[in-house]
Amino acid sequence: MMHPNPSEKYIPFSPFARDFSERTWPGKRITTPPIWMSTDLRDGNQALIEPMSVERKLRFFKQLLKIGLKEIEVGFPSASQTDFDFVRKLIDDKLIPDDVTIIVLTQARDDLIQRTVESAIGAKRAIIHMYNACAPAFRKIVFNMSKDEIKQIAVNGTRLIKELTSRHPETHWRYQYSPEVFSTTEPEFALDVCNAVSEVWQPTADAKMIFNLPATIEATTPNLYADQIEWMHKNLNQRDKIVLSVHPHNDRGTAVAAAEFAVMAGADRIEGCLFGHGERTGNVDLVTLALNLYTQGVHPGLDFSDIDEIRRCVEYCTQLPVHPRHPYAGDLVFTAFSGSHQDAIKKGFAQQQADAPWEIPYLPIDPADLGRSYDAVIRVNSQSGKGGVSYLLEQEYGLALPRRLQIEFSRAIQRVTDETGAEVRASDVYGVFSQEYLERHTPLKLIRHQISGTAGEQEGKQFSIEVELEQDGEVRHLTGSGDGAISAFVDALDVPIRIMDYHEHAIGSGTDTRAASYVELRVGDSATGFGVGIHRDIVTASFLAVLSAVNRHYAQQKEEEQVAA
Numbered sequence: 001m002m003h004p005n006p007s008e009k010y011i012p013f014s015p016f017a018r019d020f021s022e023r024t025w026p027g028k029r030i031t032t033p034p035i036w037m038s039t040d041l042r043d044g045n046q047a048l049i050e051p052m053s054v055e056r057k058l059r060f061f062k063q064l065l066k067i068g069l070k071e072i073e074v075g076f077p078s079a080s081q082t083d084f085d086f087v088r089k090l091i092d093d094k095l096i097p098d099d100v101t102i103i104v105l106t107q108a109r110d111d112l113i114q115r116t117v118e119s120a121i122g123a124k125r126a127i128i129h130m131y132n133a134c135a136p137a138f139r140k141i142v143f144n145m146s147k148d149e150i151k152q153i154a155v156n157g158t159r160l161i162k163e164l165t166s167r168h169p170e171t172h173w174r175y176q177y178s179p180e181v182f183s184t185t186e187p188e189f190a191l192d193v194c195n196a197v198s199e200v201w202q203p204t205a206d207a208k209m210i211f212n213l214p215a216t217i218e219a220t221t222p223n224l225y226a227d228q229i230e231w232m233h234k235n236l237n238q239r240d241k242i243v244l245s246v247h248p249h250n251d252r253g254t255a256v257a258a259a260e261f262a263v264m265a266g267a268d269r270i271e272g273c274l275f276g277h278g279e280r281t282g283n284v285d286l287v288t289l290a291l292n293l294y295t296q297g298v299h300p301g302l303d304f305s306d307i308d309e310i311r312r313c314v315e316y317c318t319q320l321p322v323h324p325r326h327p328y329a330g331d332l333v334f335t336a337f338s339g340s341h342q343d344a345i346k347k348g349f350a351q352q353q354a355d356a357p358w359e360i361p362y363l364p365i366d367p368a369d370l371g372r373s374y375d376a377v378i379r380v381n382s383q384s385g386k387g388g389v390s391y392l393l394e395q396e397y398g399l400a401l402p403r404r405l406q407i408e409f410s411r412a413i414q415r416v417t418d419e420t421g422a423e424v425r426a427s428d429v430y431g432v433f434s435q436e437y438l439e440r441h442t443p444l445k446l447i448r449h450q451i452s453g454t455a456g457e458q459e460g461k462q463f464s465i466e467v468e469l470e471q472d473g474e475v476r477h478l479t480g481s482g483d484g485a486i487s488a489f490v491d492a493l494d495v496p497i498r499i500m501d502y503h504e505h506a507i508g509s510g511t512d513t514r515a516a517s518y519v520e521l522r523v524g525d526s527a528t529g530f531g532v533g534i535h536r537d538i539v540t541a542s543f544l545a546v547l548s549a550v551n552r553h554y555a556q557q558k559e560e561e562q563v564a565a
Contacts, residue, residue: 013219015187020227022234025265033293033300035243035269036286037071038064040314041086042105044277046076048318056317057086058095063313064274065097068302073103073129073271077119078112087119101125103176108132108157117164120171127174127210128165130157134193135181135216151193154179158200175201176210178247183215187231195237203241211236212271214247215258222254226261233266245269248284250276255284260292274314275322275329291328295364304328307370308528312501324403331403334367349374373527393433396426398507402518405530412436437532440551444493445470446543451485463488485539486519486546495550498522504538517541523553 003009040060045052052060064072074090075083087104090096102123106116108130120126132153139145145153158177165173177197179190194211203209213232215225229246236242246262246269248255259270276285287310290300304310311322311329324332336345341362348360358366367374390406393399401409412432447470453463465488467478480492490497501520506513515538519531531549535541 013184013224015183015220015224015228016231020231023227023230023265025226025230025261026223028264030260030263030293030296031298033290033298033302034263034267035071035245036069036290036300036302037073037103037245037269037271038069038273038286039073039103039247039271039283040064040273040277042073042075042083042103043271043279043283044273044318047277047279047282048320050319051082052317054082054086054089058089059313060317061090061095063310063317065100067274067304067310070099071101071103071127071269073105075119076105078106078115084115084119091120091123096123096125098124101127101174103127103129105129105131108153110157110160113157113160114164117161117168121168123171125172125174127176128161129176129178129210129212130154130161131178131180131212132157133180133216134190135184136186137184138181147189147192151196154193155196155200158197162201174207174209175203176212176245177201178212178214180214181216182213183217183225183228184219187228191232191235194232198236198238198242203238205241208241208243210243210245210269212245212247212269213267214271215249215255216247218249218251218255218258221252222258222261225258226265229262229267230265243268245271247271249278250281250284253281255282256288256292259284259289274310275326277318277320285327287329288327291365291370294369305369305371307372309371309500328365328370334363334372335407336362392426392429397430399433399516400505402501402503402520402530404501404520405518405532408530409433409436433532437530437548437552438534440531440548440555442551443472443554444547444551446540446547447475449489449540449543451488451539453488465489465492467492486542489543489546493546493550496524497546497550500528502542504542507534515541517545519545519549521546521549523550526553526557529553529556 041057045057061072061074075087077084077087087102090102096102102120102125104116104120104126106112106128113130116128120128132150133142134150139147139150143150154177158175161175177194179185179193182190190213198209201209213229225248233239233244244267246259246267248258248262255276259272263270270284270289272284272286272289273282274287276282287304290302291304293300307329315321322329324330326333344361345363348363352360390401393401413429416428416432447468449468450466451463462481462483463485464481465479465485467480467489469476469478478492480488480490482488482491486499486502490499499519499521503518505516507516508514514534514536517533517538519542520528521531522528529549529552531545531547531552533541533544533548535544
């Protein structure tokens with residue numbers, strides 16, 4: 001039960017003993033992007049229900065490189081053998097581009113520091129990131145130490161890192177120190193610790209060290225966090241030799257504002273995760289921060305031209321969904337259900353000139369800039385008043401369509417309703433669905449298949465497949481292989497197919513159970529499209545879904561050629 005008088009239980013946090021009257025940040029604007037650091041593979045990973053496997057981590061790492069991240073925190077190598085081995089794999093297999101710096105995190109303990117430095121030996125560029133908690137509650141409750149003892153831990157750890165890294169000049173080492181829980185640490189004490197650390201490390205203008213000032217626990221409104229950052233920015237010794245970094249958590253739900261205010265207050269660098277993953281309520285969301293800048297005419301230096309691919313990669317690697325209303329990336333973020341919103345958006349598109357500044361009501365960013373089409377907006381507008389299509393299919397026929405397939409299928413329904421002007425019934429909807437997806441048997445029709453190999457996640461396991469197809473009236477015998485049944489089937493088809501998403505579920509129960517498979521794929525550089533397969537055997541259903549999507553692609557290609565002719 002909530003306390004009737006919360007002021008008796010919770011004390012409002014104030015970072016300064018007196019008002020910080022020297023602030024200048026409220027009148028500033030962000031005109032250049034900060035340095036971005038992704039901690040998805042470390043902070044984001046340690047907060048997952050099921051931490052990422054090496055395969056998922058590698059896929060995520062490659063996606064971060066594709067986006068353009070140059071500083072990536074890849075693990076906590078002293079905390080687990082898995083993290084240590086992953087760091088070594090990146091280095092030993094030469095998977096790190098020359099212009100990318102990996103970061104490895106350690107607590108301020110000698111044995112953990114030694115293990116951490118060992119993990120990064122041989123990398124071209126590496127940052128050792130050390131932290132120790134400095135806040136009063138941690139000094140009193142967790143460590144039972146004085147301020148001097150806490151500061152000495154930071155100094156001793158810094159000295160050891162400097163000594164160990166000097167033995168391996170083949171790596172370009174940098175150092176990052178975090179006074180953990182900076183957000184609730186007395187600013188004067190945080191400053192004292194940081195100045196003592198920089199005195200030991202002796203940074204230069206050409207080899208700057210990083211002070212990271214984390215809102216480990218978001219304890220107050222973002223304007224007060226910005227005051228703390230500006231105070232440190234103005235009072236740090238050797239500021240011209242320091243990269244000032246922030247690491248906002250989202251306990252109060254204001255991490256994005258805190259990060260933006262912090263940059264206005266003097267921060268040079270932001271640490272976060274692509275979609276805000278992290279402990280408790282997460283780290284600051286880098287996608288939102290970067291695209292917020294983009295909508296203000298400032299290129300963030302990161303590439304989100306295919307936001308759907310990025311979202312799917314993150315969802316696969318973390319096994320956590322991105323909210324459908326997530327800013328910029330959610331499935332429904334460009335979708336309006338309100339009639340007044342739809343009307344304003346439609347009028348905006350009608351007046352928008354190709355080379356003019358973007359000015360569409362309710363859409364702060366052009367979906368095309370993120371690789372999204374306008375179909376989601378226009379389709380939902382056109383089906384306004386004709387909702388319930390997916391509900392009818394699920395209730396009457398047991399088909400649970402993925403959301404993006406619901407949007408795609410609405411175009412086919414719209415053609416029918418535009419032509420007839422009549423109300424669509426469940427049988428009408430299923431008839432259109434069957435014609436659009438289930439009855440796509442040309443030019444490729446599956447006759448039979450045979451697979452060898454057993455299911456499982458054994459590394460390097462290969463499945464082999466023999467496929468008999470009918471193509472334009474002729475029977476073809478094909479073979480293929482892959483690390484799964486679908487990949488082997490795709491290999492046999494010898495078509496430039498890229499699987500983007502896959503869903504499956506059972507229809508019915510008992511002896512009447514059938515499997516429904518939904519595949520979203522690309523053929524070459526084409527737009528993504530869905531295929532659907534239904535069969536008693538789930539593997540066969542997935543193959544039928546692939547052929548459905550491919551045949552739909554060829555049919556659309558043929559229609560476009562006829563129109564062009």
